[in-house]
Amino acid sequence: MTTIENQAKAASPKPSWRSGASKLAHTFGLQIGIFCVLLVIWGLFVIGAPRTFLSSNIYAAYMSTIPFFAVIALPLTMVVIAGEMDLSFPSIMGVGMVAFTNVLTLTNSMALAFIASLIAGFLVGLINGVIVVRLGIPSLVATLGTQFFWRGFVLVVTDAGGFSLVPVKETVLRQALVGRVGGYMPAQTIWAVVVAILVWVFLNRHKFGAHVYLVGDNVESARLMGVNVDRTRMINFAILGTAAAFGGVLSSLQQSYFWVSLGDGYLLKTMASVFLGGTSVFGGVGTVFGTLIGCLIIGTIEAGIVAIGKIEIFGLVIKLSGFWTQLIYGLIIVISVSLQNLLSRRLSR
Amino acid sequence: MDYILEMRNITKTFGEVQALRQVDFAVARGEVVGLLGDNGAGKSTLIKIVTGYHHPDSDGGEIYFKGQKIEGLSVSEARKLGIETVYQERALADLQTLWRNIFMGRELTTTLGFINVKRMKEETEKLMVGSMGFTSSAVVPDSVVRTFSGGEKQGVAIVRALHFDAELIILDEPTMGLSLSETKKLLEFVGGIKEAGKSCIFIDHNVFHVYSVADRVVVLDRGAVAGEFMTRDITLEQLMDKMYRVAQTGHLNGSGSD
Numbered sequence: 001m002t003t004i005e006n007q008a009k010a011a012s013p014k015p016s017w018r019s020g021a022s023k024l025a026h027t028f029g030l031q032i033g034i035f036c037v038l039l040v041i042w043g044l045f046v047i048g049a050p051r052t053f054l055s056s057n058i059y060a061a062y063m064s065t066i067p068f069f070a071v072i073a074l075p076l077t078m079v080v081i082a083g084e085m086d087l088s089f090p091s092i093m094g095v096g097m098v099a100f101t102n103v104l105t106l107t108n109s110m111a112l113a114f115i116a117s118l119i120a121g122f123l124v125g126l127i128n129g130v131i132v133v134r135l136g137i138p139s140l141v142a143t144l145g146t147q148f149f150w151r152g153f154v155l156v157v158t159d160a161g162g163f164s165l166v167p168v169k170e171t172v173l174r175q176a177l178v179g180r181v182g183g184y185m186p187a188q189t190i191w192a193v194v195v196a197i198l199v200w201v202f203l204n205r206h207k208f209g210a211h212v213y214l215v216g217d218n219v220e221s222a223r224l225m226g227v228n229v230d231r232t233r234m235i236n237f238a239i240l241g242t243a244a245a246f247g248g249v250l251s252s253l254q255q256s257y258f259w260v261s262l263g264d265g266y267l268l269k270t271m272a273s274v275f276l277g278g279t280s281v282f283g284g285v286g287t288v289f290g291t292l293i294g295c296l297i298i299g300t301i302e303a304g305i306v307a308i309g310k311i312e313i314f315g316l317v318i319k320l321s322g323f324w325t326q327l328i329y330g331l332i333i334v335i336s337v338s339l340q341n342l343l344s345r346r347l348s349r
Numbered sequence: 350m351d352y353i354l355e356m357r358n359i360t361k362t363f364g365e366v367q368a369l370r371q372v373d374f375a376v377a378r379g380e381v382v383g384l385l386g387d388n389g390a391g392k393s394t395l396i397k398i399v400t401g402y403h404h405p406d407s408d409g410g411e412i413y414f415k416g417q418k419i420e421g422l423s424v425s426e427a428r429k430l431g432i433e434t435v436y437q438e439r440a441l442a443d444l445q446t447l448w449r450n451i452f453m454g455r456e457l458t459t460t461l462g463f464i465n466v467k468r469m470k471e472e473t474e475k476l477m478v479g480s481m482g483f484t485s486s487a488v489v490p491d492s493v494v495r496t497f498s499g500g501e502k503q504g505v506a507i508v509r510a511l512h513f514d515a516e517l518i519i520l521d522e523p524t525m526g527l528s529l530s531e532t533k534k535l536l537e538f539v540g541g542i543k544e545a546g547k548s549c550i551f552i553d554h555n556v557f558h559v560y561s562v563a564d565r566v567v568v569l570d571r572g573a574v575a576g577e578f579m580t581r582d583i584t585l586e587q588l589m590d591k592m593y594r595v596a597q598t599g600h601l602n603g604s605g606s607d
């Protein structure tokens with residue numbers, strides 16, 4: 001075997017030398033790219049609406065609202081990296097709260113209600129996993145179906161009526177989850193950071209995460225090398241379900257009301273964050289940092305468009321509110337994704 | 350004879366197709382066995398049973414590894430037993446880094462499933478310089494495998510099979526897509542496996558390659574063993590002649606089996 005090594009060494013080509021900075025750009029191209037996009041977008045909004053973006057109010061609003069979908073976007077990233085898709089998480093948010101409110105009514109314990117909601121989310125997510133793995137239905141199709149099923153379930157069980165959470169406003173759990181830390185910082189931001197750290201560790205420092213990347217990249221190779229593809233997929237969906245329930249609890253507690261429409265509007269926002277962050281729709285590629293920045297960008301765009309109000313191009317005034325919001329929103333998303341794609345490809349070469 | 354692997358009476362059916370019919374196949378310690386046969390003969394299926402990817406039909410035969418009967422083998426168990434494979438498809442993940450590919454399915458874990466990335470990268474670095482012959486500084490454990498040439502990818506797949514102290518190394522069409530010099534390297538590598546006292550199953554369409562390294566040749570045809578020869582007892586021309594006859598008629602006309 002040593003003769004082969006020597007001959008192999010002799011036969012190998014010798015490509016060019018890379019500097020330290022260039023190596024960094026090569027490895028982290030995706031993350032650097034998306035961060036630049038965030039700076040560009042933020043810069044544009046500061047120029048467009050300096051009064052809004054240079055005061056602290058809008059950032060306080062961000063810290064309150066972005067975590068609700070960020071805690072879902074992060075596990076969703078793992079699902080997409082594994083080559084799957086989940087469209088049902090908005091409905092799982094509702095299911096989690098159904099469990100929460102029912103257990104709360106039954107036991108009057110916030111803690112039990114919270115645990116119940118997480119378990120409900122876990123089980124619903126697991127069901128998604130079982131449908132995909134055991135029945136062999138593509139996850140896009142399977143979760144399209146379960147999305148409707150669980151939304152319907154929520155409507156039936158609640159009789160389309162909401163649930164007031166005002167009575168529990170002063171409880172310890174509510175304060176811990178969505179209260180103001182130090183009188184200023186919304187606690188959900190801290191929880192979003194905790195989720196980000198947990199997902200990062202699981203994705204990058206655990207066997208499960210290593211398998212997520214492998215299954216998403218080349219599922220046959222993974223199988224041939226002994227990776228338990230089925231188990232990886234099922235755990236992935238279960239985690240996302242739990243996270244969706246968590247996000248639903250955070251959002252409902254913050255509003256002090258459980259609306260049966262909980263989850264509405266989350267689907268596109270959350271998925272946009274994941275893809276904007278550089279996660280590949282084909283699987284095998286994606287980062288926690290990228291998704292976090294993606295969440296920040298999406299959050300920024302929403303508030304930014306409303307804050308700017310109107311823009312003036314060559315004397316033509318365009319009001320950005322109303323119908324224009326969606327158009328501009330979509331335009332910025334397309335530009336952001338293209339920019340991110342370009343930058344990360346350039347840097348990774 | 351000291352057999353490291355014995356497969357007796359193996360039958361495998363896929364739907365309506367009998368891919369393997371009562372196949373007896375054995376590999377002795379330190380032996381290189383060439384597995385020859387046309388497309389669809391059942392070579393890859395047989396190999397995938399050895400590695401635990403497929404299972405024989407119930408009542409479809411027995412497998413013995415190092416004298417112990419093996420039931421319900423899984424891929425990860427097979428790897429733990431010391432059976433490693435370099436697949437025809439190479440079984441790599443193109444978008445992933447080198448170290449992730451080397452340790453695919455065999456990640457180095459500490460406790461509770463947490464992986465030791467630093468150690469995996471260090472071992473990959475050692476393997477790169479030692480066994481794979483990557484000397485340039487542009488290829489690092491974090492290099493993405495997609496950027497490698499066919500020969501380099503093959504090198505990765507081979508080193509991966511070797512690194513885990515395999516006792517039985519299976520090479521499924523390893524010369525596919527390789528240049529002449531890379532092929533020569535590979536055949537010398539097979540010789541090296543033998544020198545190290547390990548066993549090897551070598552599948553290739555190319556009779557020349559197989560003949561040059563194998564101690565024994567087993568010919569499969571349409572799911573059954575058509576013949577077996579010791580390479581020292583037969584010339585290359587005779588072997589090719591027999592292969593041709595098998596392909597045409599399905600028999601060897603009663604010559605040279607056993």
